[in-house]
Amino acid sequence: MKRLVVCGLLPVMLLACQREAPPASAAPATPAADVQPLGEAPPRLEDVVEMDAKFIVGISYPPEANRYPGLAAELHRYAQRARDELMEAVRGAELPAGTMYDLSLSFSTVADTPELLAIAADGSSYTGGAHDNPLIERFVWLVAEERLLTAGALIEDEEDWRAISAFVREQLHAALSQRLDADELEPDERLRLMRSAGRMIDEGSGADVGNYQQFEPVLGSGGKLAGVRFVFPPYQVGPYSDGVQTVEVPAAVLLPHVTPRYRGLFVQG
Incomplete structure (x- = not known):
């Protein structure tokens, strides 16, 4: 073929x-x-x-x-x-x-x-x-x-990465659950996939700056940033069949953790 x-x-x-x-x-x-x-x-x-x-x-x-x-x-x-x-x-x-x-x-x-x-x-x-x-x-x-601009320069502290990781992980698990619901699987098969894909999410979105190297700005008003979209290639937080996955972290969540020198890039308030 x-x-x-x-x-x-x-x-x-x-x-x-x-x-x-x-x-x-x-x-x-x-x-x-x-x-x-x-x-x-x-x-x-x-x-x-x-x-x-x-x-x-x-x-x-x-x-x-x-x-x-x-x-x-x-x-x-x-x-x-x-x-x-x-x-x-x-x-x-x-x-x-x-x-x-x-x-x-x-x-x-x-x-x-x-x-x-x-x-x-x-x-x-x-x-x-x-x-x-x-x-x-x-x-x-x-x-x-x-x-x-690198992820490590944007957010420097390990504790701050834990907070970002928790938000991202929650969004990825929610998206996984929605995909499995849409597939209308049998309960046992849904549970099996939820566990296996969930482990990939937990491993690929942990509080390690290396997991967040790929990101892109989300534009807001006045040319300022309304947030950041983290991009995860296939295999990082899911199987190849799930393709590229993204999680958008809004400025309200991101700003308390951003290095002070780069907070001016974002929409304030």
């Missing part, structure tokens, strides 16, 4: 959406002449399309990311690492006939204010196996400081 690439990055990717190697007699496709090759960080980020008999790569960037060279370099490095991993797989073991290696990665703007620019990276990479490997990353660029 042929697998399908998750498309939507670039129009040309739609033409190659089915992951199938070209016939042996077909000449490999080549990137357009004006495509910026991935190597050292470019002066400006450029969308990338690469097609070959064994692989296909599609990477797209939002134009506003080029306003800040430091941020552009971070995005480019992330894309480069993903591409390097794909190329390593291409040089390794062969895929079964009729399938291709592929990388589909889209950077999009989540928030753009005078104080910050937040970029979401979403995509997948297929290097063999039952399904794609998800690519999930968030970048929050502080304009004045010219650096990325």
Whole structure:
């Protein structure tokens, strides 16, 4: 059974959406002449399309990311690492006939204010196996400081993370319960899934800053933040089939725990 690439990055990717190697007699496709090759960080980020008999790569960037060279370099490095991993797989073991290696990665703007620019990276990479490997990353660029805002800088104290963890965990358990109710399972099966998925939630949302590295701002009035949305990739707080899960923590809950220097980013009161 042929697998399908998750498309939507670039129009040309739609033409190659089915992951199938070209016939042996077909000449490999080549990137357009004006495509910026991935190597050292470019002066400006450029969308990338690469097609070959064994692989296909599609990477797209939002134009506003080029306003800040430091941020552009971070995005480019992330894309480069993903591409390097794909190329390593291409040089390794062969895929079964009729399938291709592929990388589909889209950077999009989540928030753009005078104080910050937040970029979401979403995509997948297929290097063999039952399904794609998800690519999930968030970048929050502080304009004045010219650096990325990290979860550890936003909330520094371990006790504060316990409070955030308790809120997030409650929301995840509630969402799990709603999903299981919608499935109308037998009581024994519902209990079994509630326990197994619940353990994943408890492990993946514990009061460890490492569990909260991926987050994006939620815009409120006047360009201030109404909260933060924490993003959990597949497997962290649930099985792969549950996909990416998010929990929005409103400013009213978050602010008492935010490092004083960053409280001004949020809606007050």
